[in-house]
Amino acid sequence: MTIGVCYFPEHWPRERWERDVDQMASAGLEYVRMGEFSWGRIEPERGQFGFEWLDEAIELIGDRGMEVVLCTPTATPPKWLVDERPEILQEDLDGTMREFGSRRHYCFNSAAYREETDRIVTRMAERYADNPHVAGWQLDNEYGCHGTVRCYCDDCANAFREWLGDRYDDIGALNEKWGTTFWSQQYGDFEAIDPPGPTPDEHHPSRLLEYYRFASDSVVEYNRLQAEILRDIDDDWFLTHNFMGHFPTLDAYDVADDLDLVSWDSYPTGFVQDRRSDDPTVAELRAGDPDQIGLDHDIYRGALDRPFWVMEQQPGDINWPPHAPQPADGAMRLWAHHAVAHGGDAVMYFRWRRCQEGQEQYHAGLRKQGGSPDRGYADASAAAEELFDLDPVDAPVALLHSYENLWATNIQPHSPDFDYWNHSGTYYRALRRRGVQVDAVPPERSLDQYAAVVAPALYLLDDALAARLEEYVESGGQLLVGARSGEKDPHNKLVDAQPGPLADLVGATVDQHESLPEQVPTRVTFDGEEYDFRTWAEWLDADDATIRGRYASGPGDQQPAIVDAERGEGRVAYCGVWPERELADAVVGEVLDRAGVASHPPLPDGVRIAERDGHVWVTNFSDSPVSVDAPTDATWVIGDANVEAFDVGVVTGSVGDVTVTQR
Amino acid sequence: MTIGVCYFPEHWPRERWERDVDQMASAGLEYVRMGEFSWGRIEPERGQFGFEWLDEAIELIGDRGMEVVLCTPTATPPKWLVDERPEILQEDLDGTMREFGSRRHYCFNSAAYREETDRIVTRMAERYADNPHVAGWQLDNEYGCHGTVRCYCDDCANAFREWLGDRYDDIGALNEKWGTTFWSQQYGDFEAIDPPGPTPDEHHPSRLLEYYRFASDSVVEYNRLQAEILRDIDDDWFLTHNFMGHFPTLDAYDVADDLDLVSWDSYPTGFVQDRRSDDPTVAELRAGDPDQIGLDHDIYRGALDRPFWVMEQQPGDINWPPHAPQPADGAMRLWAHHAVAHGGDAVMYFRWRRCQEGQEQYHAGLRKQGGSPDRGYADASAAAEELFDLDPVDAPVALLHSYENLWATNIQPHSPDFDYWNHSGTYYRALRRRGVQVDAVPPERSLDQYAAVVAPALYLLDDALAARLEEYVESGGQLLVGARSGEKDPHNKLVDAQPGPLADLVGATVDQHESLPEQVPTRVTFDGEEYDFRTWAEWLDADDATIRGRYASGPGDQQPAIVDAERGEGRVAYCGVWPERELADAVVGEVLDRAGVASHPPLPDGVRIAERDGHVWVTNFSDSPVSVDAPTDATWVIGDANVEAFDVGVVTGSVGDVTVTQR
Amino acid sequence: MTIGVCYFPEHWPRERWERDVDQMASAGLEYVRMGEFSWGRIEPERGQFGFEWLDEAIELIGDRGMEVVLCTPTATPPKWLVDERPEILQEDLDGTMREFGSRRHYCFNSAAYREETDRIVTRMAERYADNPHVAGWQLDNEYGCHGTVRCYCDDCANAFREWLGDRYDDIGALNEKWGTTFWSQQYGDFEAIDPPGPTPDEHHPSRLLEYYRFASDSVVEYNRLQAEILRDIDDDWFLTHNFMGHFPTLDAYDVADDLDLVSWDSYPTGFVQDRRSDDPTVAELRAGDPDQIGLDHDIYRGALDRPFWVMEQQPGDINWPPHAPQPADGAMRLWAHHAVAHGGDAVMYFRWRRCQEGQEQYHAGLRKQGGSPDRGYADASAAAEELFDLDPVDAPVALLHSYENLWATNIQPHSPDFDYWNHSGTYYRALRRRGVQVDAVPPERSLDQYAAVVAPALYLLDDALAARLEEYVESGGQLLVGARSGEKDPHNKLVDAQPGPLADLVGATVDQHESLPEQVPTRVTFDGEEYDFRTWAEWLDADDATIRGRYASGPGDQQPAIVDAERGEGRVAYCGVWPERELADAVVGEVLDRAGVASHPPLPDGVRIAERDGHVWVTNFSDSPVSVDAPTDATWVIGDANVEAFDVGVVTGSVGDVTVTQR
């Protein structure tokens, strides 16, 4: 377990570098990431390369026993390149060019840019192939940030047509599978299909979903191009990419298939402000929402089923969210431990020093621009000292997470409030309130290892997946299926009756559904108790399933809402509503109990426990202290049984052994 | 009175058609609408026509004694046509092309598209000219939906110049009538006038109004082109178009002049969500707002002063509003009866079966996609069985409704809250709370037949209209004129003193006006009682009118606000504020009483009564039951004196005979 | 002190003019402004000039002893000119042309338009060079209105490159000063720099700030072109321009340098609705916010340190704000006196008569369109009668106001709530609540004459300015520095430690800062009392300064927040938070007391006093009457000791002599 930092030597005079790397070393840092926006410095004019500064920085770092993660600098093609080959620029849906002046202005399908990428990546890789201090590479930086996964340029139009041609036997098959008879949307050939531009009314959902898949695949292909060059030149170094939190347009699992290590960029006080539907509490403004961060940890750990890195960890206040609250004292240390508890192996703070120029002014570092320690420096040093080596997380539960389902439900949400992340987050939070480790994995993943599987909105379904889920249940699995599962086939067409190929397994079908605004009271029973639900309701027709809950409001009053059924050695439950917290606790709790998964009664808000390699982390994101009751023979490796606000404790044992109470 | 359905045989395999039409027939349906988006199926490539499927579908329907309403398929030109003749596409105000991929992407002024229209309509009409099962035609589909009345392409620019040339003697007359001296907006010739594109500040209101008129006229002309072709080929069939609810950019009265029958598309649970300024109640989410629907019924009945059709009636939950609530049990039957009570002759549910492909997935039908009955099926069958033949509605009151006034007040609303529909709706609701039938007719219409006329905001006024209103009052009419009447001349120029040519009739002029945000208390008296008003206030100078109400707040305190005057046999009242509900009840009630119109004391929310051909409909859109007190010799034709929530009762007699009370 | 009016004879038939000017004269008006949108009338076709109407109007006005302010008509190039030379049009950031049809559609950098400007201005100036009735010129009209300061056309792109070339030694210097190493934003030469167009992420803040400076300078240069022509032809007349209220994109001080007189356009009931962040009270809707208007008076008086004019004074209800409330009775008179109290020499009502055509219909005048007196006519006449001659205002306090700081904080506000105008307004209001006159001047201005200087957010700072402030304090000045001072150097790069070159003077540096949303409680102490603050907090490291206040909430609890220090003869205070009203009163009050500035205890809301030339104005913008306690030998020049709601009283004496209390 390791702490590192992101460093931009090119922003600072050469004479400050020694002091910088000395301070890094004495803070206990082990990795330094560099170079991700440095093309303009590396190649100020075409063919005029200047790597000396980078050689030197690497050398200084290596000298102090630290290792370097280098980055390909492709996220920021310099102005001379844009001027020479303007065709590399992205185009908006309405034809507006995305110009030079910020970052990520290139198109993933630009043949010109792929050539330039090949050229610069090859050059850099060759330069550092034999460098003993370069441990690995980050390919590009935050693919798709600022809405750049989907481009509407001519290169993309042509690539889209080819991509479609590869996936359909002929244009007739496409017309059939999309259902283009609707509104006379038939295509005579693949050439007739454009990217989905500005139209009077909304687009055909099948066309849109395919464009979203294509756009994500374009990034995958572009990333693979870089990976192949780097592996060809040296296969010792690891390849990674830094993904983003709750990022909506790119299938991270697909990109990860070409990587050795998955990393992501975690900014807790920003994410509670800009990617959650409700207002953050004061405690969340100060330290973030552990379940929001935790789900990302678990997605990126799940991507390769391997320990992940936090490639950029918030070091203090940051510049880009609406507001810039100061994190709580200790929050920067808490985040590092929380990442490790979720299976992280390294936490790299972003950035070494506050930047004085350009768009990221006002972003904290571990040191201030003047050189003195910034707010997170002591936290980072403490974490570096406290961390110890651990085996990977072994999660008993899988949460099925699917980018295609995210895209497809976004295309037809059927309610302004139906957000895929929030809906999945309801189930994820219920699992984490029990202190249970969760792998967030794609539906294609083998499920054999899991005692329980939660599938919140398995929207697009084919027979193969249905068969695998059936097999999972028959052989003893506990499966919880959420609302809006099996609504569509993989081409985004409605099935005959929801949940489509899952109907036999579930033992019920959906008679009607509805979505309702917040002001309408929505009540449902489960196991005799009455609960609130929100946003989405399905009236079920139970076939051989047991009715476990019924509506208690509206025209669907008394209609079945929640059912379950024994199948072989296992059991499947179907929850036809989006449960509010208490109902989610009840439904998920029952699944965990039946699966025999050790868990804690629902934990207080902001307090989470997590087990890894024989240790239990108690991470307190709340502003109240808690007491931990652990077995007398347990050892407190970090902290003790009194875990203060925004503090962490680590004790030997397992989740079933400890009890946490608010003081 | 008849029930029908909209059907898309082209979306389903041939082998399902027999079962479909058998089920339609056994549900008691009499009309089937088809073909409105089928161009791509009818003509998959230029000149390759394939009508056999449609021939067959018509035959199957005709065989079971039902009749067909065919549609011209011009709302969705297929991709091959767009690719061949891209000049048919519409252009947005900022020059962005409205591309293929949804519907309504063609420009009404495109010469190319008029050619193509002529070709396809002629071909279809000739094919079905002798078909005994084709009763009539729907021309195109929902003209102007998705903001497509106003286009900014070169064809439109040229057509606008010609249209102006036809309406003005010369460019000097235009400059004079618009008042282009203001801000140096003089034009040297008609060629210098463009569609109103993007400008730093707002446009000249006269230019804008003329563009809105021109755009509406372009649709009228395009519709006439289709009507003439169809009439030339066979003058037995009826011609109709399906208009939309509260639709803002097209003058439905003008289009109707070329039709035999007016129909419209009614989606009550959608319209309460997306075209009303206040949040719907729970009951309204479940069944809609009867006055919102009723005003549309009365506009479309008023258009030709003839029974209308509901060409598309919501059959259950629908896909396009923000939320998709399930309608209340019985709502689908309630809507059919409500339409008939307002003078409808046929109610066609949209659609026969839930669609599995394209943009309208998640829209209910009478049958589900799998074939079983959907939520509205039983309601539709019940309505089909209950309906009986009736004479047209005979309304004692006219509400003057004008698209030009809607456009002009939209151009200069003078308050974010001044919405023409809502302002008119205040008066309409007061009339309907009294159970009075209302013809919503254009100001040009003869008023002789009406005991009372309500003119909410007769914004643009000329001498001729003023003279007609004077004549109406002099010969015994009761006229109620609302605020913002006579502000402008027909070229959208302010008159010397409001209400312009109506000043003599009203006996008062407007001294000052103001608009106020909601948070400012706004009070006014009427007949000694104090009331709330909203949004708009005019301080009146009474000449020979009687002052009936004065302001009771603000700097206009004690200024006259409401006046009336006896003129010949009749009387005119002028209401210088936008009244809140209680004041509207009082003012409108007095007019009805003086006019001797039989009415009910203000009915409870959601409960409405309506008289047609010796019967009184009691339609209960509320979630509470009501009791009806009717004369002992009255007969309950449908239901009885206890009308449950979302239920209907029909009793012989007239509005003056019944009393409704909440239970 | 003088009253005048804006007149558009070209909108009215010739036969009304005599009556108009007779009525102006009998109302006591002395100046009439004309011609600012009359190009289309003056030159209906290229080279066909028609000045006779204007000659005649001037003659009629002069005959009655009034003087004329003529305007160059360049704000509205006519259609024939646009059609001939379309390159004069502005372009939006995304390339959309700003078309003809409203006003201000020309680009300040268009060579073509500068030619045309030269032609029309020369022609007009020559025509009226010898006219005895023309006192001065207004150049153009409201430069930059409707977002037109910043244009993105090719002319602007080229001019921007030249402008940069003039300001930087070479491209290397630019790269260095901007810090273009960040995200590879280096430029190879000036030609490579474009206007900041559409980009995926935000722009480089240094590039953006330079574009904003350049755009403002383009207006300055364009204005100078007109000024030089007019001065060349006749140097007797005065040159002015009518600026706008709280206008964000143009540096009025820079434009003023080429003028003889500064004027501005004051619309109190509009500005409280559309340029303040909180909802107006009912009284403010009726008469405006005296501090919002007052700050503009003081900026435009400060621009040339000379009496200003209100070139357009709201005369009644107006057409362009969201709502159009009627002003309170007397408000139009109150505004005139308030302007004079703040150092105005003339108040010109806009407009003489309500306009019946074009975009400004519904804008009140002094007369109605029909000719009868409009709401403000009596007020204007009363003011004309009451006003008397006065010496200029002598303000003891300067508020440093800087457009560059406004632009730069807009570029990186770091909180959606950080608004430069509102933040400065907090300090300005505290000063005005004390009845103190304030010069709002640019930081470059000599400060010798001021007993106290308030610098709310001196964001961009260089050594020279820091040295001048130090000198000011050392020689006895009282300086109050607000939060966010010295954050950046003049190239918009963060300094090493805030407040940069001011650190020594202040005796403290900023350790950390944060911004917080409204819902988080934010408390701070000052002098032992606890207060609220909002939006922005800086944790200070006090060096040799005295800690006067500390945080009392959040993770910064007990950190220093407010400090001060004695320096030579004077004292500097630094306030690291955005104070709420009570804290602003306390901090500002202390500064005034130490500076020995005579002041009143905090005045009630809406009630303001102001001293000019031995008189004290009591202007009551509230809806409650107040009593004024003045020395027995004081004389009431206007009104008396009872000042009613929306009334004014003027008494001899000075601010320290009177006490105002609410009755």
Ligand SMILES: [Mg+2]
């Ligand atoms: Mg995948």
Ligand SMILES: [Mg+2]
């Ligand atoms: Mg008409």
Ligand SMILES: [Mg+2]
């Ligand atoms: Mg300046």
Ligand SMILES: [Zn+2]
């Ligand atoms: Zn592209």
Ligand SMILES: [Zn+2]
């Ligand atoms: Zn067009």
Ligand SMILES: [Zn+2]
């Ligand atoms: Zn320009």
